[in-house]
Amino acid sequence: MRNEHSQDAAENVSAERRNFFKKTAALSATAIAGTGMLAGTNAMAEDDPVIMNTPDWGHKIGYGVTKNRYGMPSPYEHNITRRNAQLLSSGNWQASIAMCPIQDLSGIMTPNGLFFSRCHGGIPTINPSEWRLMIHGLVEKPLVLTLEQLKRYPNVSRVHFVECPANGGPEWRGPQFNSIQFAKGMMSNAEWTGVYLKDILKDLGLKPNARWMLAEGIDSSHMGRTVPVDKVLDDAMIVWGQNGEALRPEQGYPVRLLLPGWEGNLCVKWLGRLEFAEEPFYAKEETAKYTALKPTGKAIQHFYANEVNSIITNPCPEKPWTDLKKGDLVEIEGLAWSGMGTIDGVDISFDGGDNWVEANLKGLVLPKSWTRFSFLYKYEGKPLILASRARDDAGYIQPTIDQEVSVMGVESVYHRNGIASWEVTSDGKVNNVQVRSEFKDVDGKMTIVGEA
C-alpha cells in the first residue's frame, strides 16, 4: 500500500492523483534522490524520507517472471563475491584460489556461486555426455560408467564443508590479512548429493591387497591424490549434486570425489579415474605440496583431516561494531567445524584466550559440517580481544597458537587451526591479531623465549 496520509486519497484514486501533483510541487525542495514518488506533505525533519516517500519499486511494476530464468542475487549485493589475491596464485589465475566471503553468509549453506574455488589448470567446461568414470586396478571387475549410469545408483545427500588445508596458512608467522574473507575464506559448506563409493565397490570385488586408491581428474592438470581404502570404505562419496543442483564447474562439474572432513585438495574435482593399488602413488600434490614441514626437518605426508577449528564471523574486520552504542545487546556469532567429527561445543574469550565462557550452538549440528555458534553480549565500548575455541566429539579441542607452533613450527603452511582472535577497539573497529609468545628454534625444537 502506498504510504499516503489521506484516507480520501486511498479511496479515491483520481483525487489522490490530483493531490499527488500538488504535493510533488510543494515538496520538491525536500525531494530525496533515488525515491520515485513523494507523498508526505506533512513530513518533518525527524521523519525518515524512505518511510515518508514511496520509492519506485513501491508503485512501478516490476520485471516479469520470464526474466532471469536462472535467478540472480539482487544487483545491490554485487559486492558479495569471491575475491582473489595475487599473493595466493601460482603465477596466473588458472592455478589460483578464489576466497569465499564468509562474512556475508548466514546459516550453514554456502550459495553455489560463492563457494570457494581452487584449481590447478583452470576450470574446464566438460560435456557431461562425454564424461566417463573408470574404476580399475586391484578390483575383480573393472568398470566404466557414463554419467547417466552413475546417477542410477541410489543417492544420498550429506552436508559437509570443504576446506583447503592452507586456509589460514599465510598467517603461521603472524597476522597478514585484516579480513576474514582472506584469513579464513578457503572453505565453504554445502549439501552434496551422490553415491557412497563403498556401495559401488560392493559389486566390483576389491582385492584384499588393495590399500590405496588414486583419484585423478580429467581437467588439463590431471591432478591426482592417493586415498587410503579405509576412507573409501567409510564415507567417501562420488558426488554430482551441490545444494540441490548440478555441481558448479568450479566444483568439478559433472562429478567430484568428496572425502568428508578431509583436505579439499583430496576431494578431486572433474573426477575421471579411480585406480586401486598396493602401494601409494606419490602424486605431486601429496609430495611437493600439501605436506607439512615440521621444525624437526621431517614433513607430514598424507595429512588427511582438517582438524577442529572456529572463527567469529560477527564481529570481524569486515563487520565491525562501529554502529553500536554502550548498552546495546549484540549477538557474537561464528562458525565452528571439524573434519574429525561433530562440533561438541564452542567457548568464547574476551581477553585473548585467558578466560573462557561457553557459547551456544545454534541450528543444525552435523558431522564434518559448519556449525553456527552464538553468544549474546552487552556492548560496553571497551577494547576486547575476542577469540573462539571449538571442540569436537572425537575429543579434540583447538590448540592455542603456542601449542600448535611448538609442534609444527612456522613453516608447515598447511592445517593451521590455532585459536584465532579479533581485536575490538574502543570505537568498535575490528582487527586481526594473534595472541602468541615469541619462539626460538634450538636444533629442531621450538622453545618459548622467556619461559621459565
Next chain:
Amino acid sequence: MYKFDRKFILGASAAAAAAFFAAGCAGDSAAPAGANSDDTLTYENGKRVIDGGRYYATVNDKRGPYYVNTDTESGGYTYGRTPTENELNAWNTTVTPWRLPPEGEGTVEEGEAVYEAKCVMCHGDFGSGGGGYPALAKGNAYDNVKTLKYQRLTPDHEGPIRVFGNYWPEASTLWWYIMEGMPHPDTRSLTDDEVYALVAYILNLNEMEIDGVEVDEDFVLNQETFSKIVMPNKDGFEPNIKGPNALDDVRAYYANPANFGAQKIASADARCMHDCQKDTVKVVPITIEQKDFLPPLSEVRDLPKVEGISAAEAEAKATYEQSCAVCHGAAGMGAPVVGDKKAWAAVVGKGMDTVYSNAIRGTDAGMPPKGGTDLSDDKLKAVVDYMISQSK
C-alpha cells in the same frame, strides 16, 4: 599477563562471567553420550579410524543424524561395462615409484633446449622461478636437505628450501607431473623423450647424481637410469606409507595428537576455562598488511557501476580472460601483454590482415592456432580487437 590494563581484564571477565550464567551454562553442558569413548574412534573391524577422528556406525537405519535406506547398501547393481584393454592403457599413464615411465630417453642438453622453448617463460632461467611460479632448483640438492630444519621466525631468518631436488621424496612424481600437467597452457603435449630430457635437465640443475654418476650435460636418462634415482630427502616424511603395514602405521601416527600439533581432552570438563594463557604471550598485530584484493573489499550495498561495453565486447572480454590471459596477461610468457602499448603497436604495425591471420593460424613464436580455442574466425577477430582496444 600481556599488555592490558588490569581494569579492562577484570571488566571483561566480569561481563563474560555474567553472560555465562545467563546464557552459556544450561544450553551446552550435555555433551553427546559416549562422545569420547573408544568405540566411536574405531571402525566396526576394531581398527582405529585412520585420520584420528570419529566413526559413525549405522545404527537402527541411522548414520549419525542421517536416516539411511540400508537396503541400498548391499550391492547388486549392474550399471556400466568393463573397460577394454586399450581404454585402460589410454587412461592409465600414471608413473609411480612402482611403475616406471615408458621407454624413451633424453639428455640434459636436449632438456635444456626443450626448457628454453617451453618452460623458461614461467619457471625462469635455470629453474629459478619467479612471478609466483615455482622454482625448480636452488643449488645443490644434497646440501639443501639441511635447510628443511630452518624456521623463518623473523624476517631475517633463512627459511627452508622446498624444491624438487632437496624436498620431493620420489623422482617418479616429476616425470608424471611434467607429462600430465605441463606446460600449463597445453598439457599432455610433450613426447616421452622430451619428458626424459626435461627430467634430466632438472636433475642437472639440482646438481644431482645417479648411482654415483653426476648428471652432467651428456647424461642420458632412460628407463634404466631413471629407475636408479635416489632422492636425497626420501626419508624426510612421516608417517610411513609404504609396505604392507602402511595403513596401520598411519593409524598409529594419527592416534597420537602430539605428532601433528593437535590437542585432546578427556572430556569437556577437562578444558581450561580460567587463566589459560602463558605469561609470555603478547597481542601481535598485523605488521606487513596484505591487501591487494580483487575486487577490493566492500560491504556496501549499492548498484554496480555499469561498464560501457556492448554484449559482443563483453563476450570478447570473457573469452580473453578465459583462454588468452594465461599467456597474454603476464609478462615473461613471450606473448605481447595486453595493456603494453608499445608491444601492441608493433603487432598492429604488421597490418590487421596479418594480425588476424596469425591469430587464426598460430605462429612459430608459440601462439597456438586460435590460441587453442575453437572459436569461429569472426569471434576470434573480436577477441583480437578487444585485446588491441585494451592496449591503446
